[in-house]
Amino acid sequence: MKTELEKHLLTRSYDDQERIEELLETRYSLTGSQRPTLVLLPTGHDETPKTKSLLHRDDTIDDEQFNKRKINTRLEVRExxxxxxNSQKKVIKKVQEHKRSKNPGDSAGKPFNVVKVLNHYKIPLFEDFMPMRSLWEKYAQNLVFPDVKSPESKIPAKQAMLSKLASAEYTGCFMRVLESRNKNFVGVEGIVAYDTQYSFILCLPRDEDPDAPPSKQVGGLRIIPKRYTLFSFDIPLPNTTESKEHTYVSFTLIGSRIEYRSVDRSTKKFKNHNVDDIL
Incomplete structure (x- = not known):
């Protein structure tokens, strides 16, 4: 008689092989109890640690420790x-000093190696954020044009696109400042390195022209407040052909209307109303 399945089940509850044989013998013998069920003992819970999600919060960390860790992270970002x-200001000052000290017969007339100084001060470079920009463009395409397979396809209605962009994440987006109360920000463009509640932190590209202003030669990070500022950005339409040329759809973003953290914008419903304080 084949009792391999029963043996396997009983080994989960009993370590003694003789006891298992005895239970099976009484189960199937003519003089035994011939019970239609197997009596299994509780085996307890498996102590093997299970794979945890990346979003799992360790139960050993209490609320105070968790909040302290969040505060420390914010402080590190601010620092x-x-x-x-501050380091960017030092580099700009060095470029200015080099320009003022240029003389035909002086060794200072050599081109100033800005990249070397930027690497010394560990200033973020625009090129470092290009992979993030590519990821954001794919994210924006899937978000705004989910059913568009080529530039010839019909794009969604304007209201449907705007409602999705109102709650989108903009870290990685290439933005430019169209209008601002601070005229020094107008024309600034770069990749969003960090989308905060009240500002966009852009990483600006460098101008390699030696005659360009020192600030443009350095590039680096620039904090642009959202309030009283108009931003613009482009989203490429999906291109199924082998051509590298894309058709772009341009959007204008009112910074004063998205003064929320990206995690809060994802669940917030924006309503249409008149805008009186754009700038």
């Missing part, structure tokens, strides 16, 4: 921004 912007 990084503060130190980076």
């Amino acid at each position: 990084f921004l503060k130190s980076t912007i």
Whole structure:
């Protein structure tokens, strides 16, 4: 008689092989109890640690420790921004000093190696954020044009696109400033390195022209407040051909209307109403 399945089940509850044989013998013998069921003992829970999600919060960390860790992370980000912007000012000052000290017969007339100084001060470069820009463009395409397979396809209605962009994440987006109360920000463009509640932190491209202003030669990070600022950005339509040329759809973003964290915007419903304080 084949009792391999029963043996396997009983080994989960009993370690003694003789006891297992005895239970099976009484189960199937003519003089035994011939019970139609197997009596299994509780085996307890498996102590093997299970794979945890990346979003799992460790139960050993209490609320106070968790909040402290969040605060420390924010402080580190602020400290990084503060130190980076201060370092950028030092590099700009070095470029200015080099320009003022240029003389035909002086060794200072050699081209100033800005990239070397940027690497020394660990200033973020525009090129470092290009992979992030590519990822954001794919994310925006899937978000705004989910059913568009080629530039010839019909794009969704304007209201449907705008409602999705109102709650989108903009880290990685290439933006430019169209209008601002601060005229020094007008024309600034770069990749969004960090989307905060009240500002966009852009990484600006460098101008390699030696005659360009020092600030443009350095590039680096620039904090642009959302309030009283108009931004513009482009989203490429999906291109199924082998051509590298894309058709872009341009959008204008009112910074004063998205003064929320990206995680809060994802669940917020924006309503249409008159805008009186754009700038």
